Amino acid sequence: MIQPWKSSIITASAVIFFDQLTKWWVLERLDHGEIVGLFWTLQFRLVRNTGVAFSQGEGLGPVFAILIFFVIFLVIRWSTQIQSKVVKVAAGLIVGGAVGNLVDRVFRTEDGFLSGGVVDFIDLQWWPVFNIADAAIVVGGFIMFWAGMKSTKSEKEILDSNV
Numbered sequence: 001m002i003q004p005w006k007s008s009i010i011t012a013s014a015v016i017f018f019d020q021l022t023k024w025w026v027l028e029r030l031d032h033g034e035i036v037g038l039f040w041t042l043q044f045r046l047v048r049n050t051g052v053a054f055s056q057g058e059g060l061g062p063v064f065a066i067l068i069f070f071v072i073f074l075v076i077r078w079s080t081q082i083q084s085k086v087v088k089v090a091a092g093l094i095v096g097g098a099v100g101n102l103v104d105r106v107f108r109t110e111d112g113f114l115s116g117g118v119v120d121f122i123d124l125q126w127w128p129v130f131n132i133a134d135a136a137i138v139v140g141g142f143i144m145f146w147a148g149m150k151s152t153k154s155e156k157e158i159l160d161s162n163v
Contacts, residue, residue: 005088007085007088007092008088008095012091012093012096013096014096015093015132016100019131019132019133019136020103022121022132023131027046032047032048033045033046033047034046035123041125041126042123043123044122044123045123046119047120048117048120049117049129050116064105065102065105065106068101068102071094071098072094072098072099075091075094078144079144084147089143090141090143091144093140094137094144096133097132097133097136097140101118101133101134101137104118104119105117118133119131120134122135
């Protein structure tokens with residue numbers, strides 16, 4: 001039973017591990033707002049996001065944390081309907097990223113259940129500050145979108161050839 005999900009489980013586990021490892025490192029090394037320039041526009045800058053994407057919905061973390069459980073369920077359910085290994089990896093990226101940020105909301109809190117701020121630190125200066133989990137979610141989403149478009153195109157070609 002676990003064999004079809006092996007790539008998803010490995011991918012999600014790797015995302016969670018590297019996301020939490022990098023967040024731990026940043027929390028140990030940087031003070032809030034401190035900037036470490038790396039190259040070009042890339043820098044590390046520690047910020048806490050209690051909202052969602054691009055810090056929207058500041059303070060609504062508990063609501064979004066509950067929604068994350070729903071999104072994880074939907075991604076897993078949708079990916080069970082497709083046999084593509086690419087989709088399984090994409091599902092692992094999305095679920096791993098969602099869990100990585102959910103861990104922050106649950107365990108990095110001082111204000112109550114699910115109200116912790118997500119640790120963000122990758123700052124390109126021309127894009128909102130993000131983390132490994134955020135990047136995994138975005139990449140996984142693009143892969144799923146691409147796979148869905150490819151699947152729709154293949155189905156259309158099959159239907160057109162039967163006419």
